[in-house]
Amino acid sequence: MHEVSPWIAIVDDDPSVLKALARLLRARAMQAKTYNSAREFLAALPNGVPECLILDLQMPEMSGLALHQRLLRGGIKIPTIFITAYDSAEIRQRCEAEGTAAYLLKPLQDIAFFAAIERTRRGSANEPAKKQSPDA
Numbered sequence: 001m002h003e004v005s006p007w008i009a010i011v012d013d014d015p016s017v018l019k020a021l022a023r024l025l026r027a028r029a030m031q032a033k034t035y036n037s038a039r040e041f042l043a044a045l046p047n048g049v050p051e052c053l054i055l056d057l058q059m060p061e062m063s064g065l066a067l068h069q070r071l072l073r074g075g076i077k078i079p080t081i082f083i084t085a086y087d088s089a090e091i092r093q094r095c096e097a098e099g100t101a102a103y104l105l106k107p108l109q110d111i112a113f114f115a116a117i118e119r120t121r122r123g124s125a126n127e128p129a130k131k132q133s134p135d136a
Contacts, residue, residue, distance in 0.1 A: 007031040009050035038062035079120035
């Protein structure tokens, strides 16, 4: 069993998103670690499992959904917040079926973003995923 650590992992292939989200979390006194790819995150897992995973859906090599499914198959359940710039009803439904903590659209709205993180920290990540409307 993997031990959960009090930090948040951000996996996104866009360096500017990684930097912005890490800075935003640190401004709220949350420890964040960033990863440029799913493979980089997987390689770091032996060093500890985060309390929350912020995961971009569209990444080269391995998508965010594929990473999430791989973790679940390996018995690693991390409350996951999917983020995407390309909304798709089909992908949204697949994420929600996987027990996603939240499905948020880029650009992220701070209120929805921090509410999703707070739900994962309170242990209510198994509640149905909260949707962020495009005009929120």
